[in-house]
């Protein structure tokens with residue numbers, strides 16, 4: 158027997174909320190700010206070469222990404238089938254008692270059902286997955302996209318992953334598993350780490366995964382799935398064991414939320430905690446709904462953070478250049494002066510002087526070694542000082558960037574948060590209930 162799915166549609170407002178014009182307008186504004194105030198500075202000082210991190214339009218306009226991770230056969234693919242209502246259809250993801258999912262599967266919205274090969278996804282820069290190309294052909298063969306028309310996929314993109322198999326060697330996968338996981342973890346808006354209460358062995362690969370959650374704890378949710386397969390007493394025991402084995406691995410004061418339920422379409426077996434499972438499922442759906450509602454706020458915060466890093470980089474390069482011109486005397490050897498500055502920037506207070514500027518945290522400062530590499534590839538003579546990047550008509554790059562960080566982006570954030578002059582409670586959602 159199948160369970161009723163109406164609470165999924167209700168909790169996520171799948172049939173009642175539509176993408177509003179304000180949402181599209183705000184997203185366009187964000188792209189515009191990025192292209193006029195941040196990108197030119199990135200290009201002028203080759204920021205991408207420092208961080209190997211490029212923000213693409215695809216990344217700015219992409220939907221929230223929900224990542225499913227965990228050991229094999231814990232029910233990750235079944236959970237996705239359940240959330241999308243694919244059970245029994247031809248679009249259903251493969252599930253089974255053996256390790257089944259062998260590919261990173263990106264499930265996204267499209268006009269009609271079709272699969273997209275990894276190499277095709279990576280080649281398309283309008284998609285947010287193009288940076289995955291750097292993991293090589295071996296990985297791209299393990300990446301696949303599935304497009305289908307679906308109300309939930311209009312709001313989020315789901316990523317199914319191959320289950321962890323402990324005791325298997327890294328190289329057998331044919332691609333850098335940890336790095337690929339890290340890439341997805343760093344970008345996911347919500348990370349569901351799924352467990353099966355009947356096999357709760359924390360091995361090396363899972364430990365690694367926990368360690369990779371550093372800094373992403375607020376996106377992490379643990380799921381004790383298939384809870385219908387054990388008695389309530391066993392469930393409580395397993396719940397405790399999960400926390401016990403996890404405690405040393407997760408370094409936060411507030412432990413991640415755990416959802417205990419059975420996320421699949423079939424009815425729970427006889428004597429299970431029906432009511433609890435249902436409540437847990439609704440809480441998880443509420444959680445997911447929050448992510449959908451806050452996506453634009455999160456994106457604006459992300460771009461602002463990026464802008465702050467670009468500004469620091471520009472100020473640093475400018476400082477290096479200034480120091481170089483100050484040091485360069487009539488009779489000094491330019492190469493020697495350069496080498497001296499780049500190998501020992503502290504002697505010239507380069508990083509210290511940047512810290513003295515307003516609004517710069519020492520935690521945002523890159524390390525000196527990164528600049529030694531950076532200037533090794535990009536000779537200092539290729540850059541011009543900040544004062545050069547000004548024009549009569551367009552003003553200065555630095556002013557524009559600083560205005561974006563301190564004014565334009567916060568104003569955009571405010572504009573989407575303003576509540577209309579009514580007493581009626583309206584969700585601050587661009588996916589607005591009508």
Ligand SMILES: Nc1nc2c(ncn2[C@@H]2O[C@H](COP(=O)(O)OP(=O)(O)OP(=O)(O)O)[C@@H](O)[C@H]2O)c(=O)[nH]1
Nearest residue numbers: 229230231232233234235252253256257258320419
């Ligand atoms: N009893 C019960 N069985 C489940 C539940 N969810 C999934 N299963 C079964 O568990 C098995 C594994 O499910 P999958 O969805 O393939 O698991 P997976 O995590 O995607 O596995 P890999 O792709 O191999 O990593 C299948 O036979 C499912 O039918 C559940 O909530 N309760």
Ligand SMILES: [Mg+2]
Nearest residue numbers: 233234257258
């Ligand atoms: Mg699977």
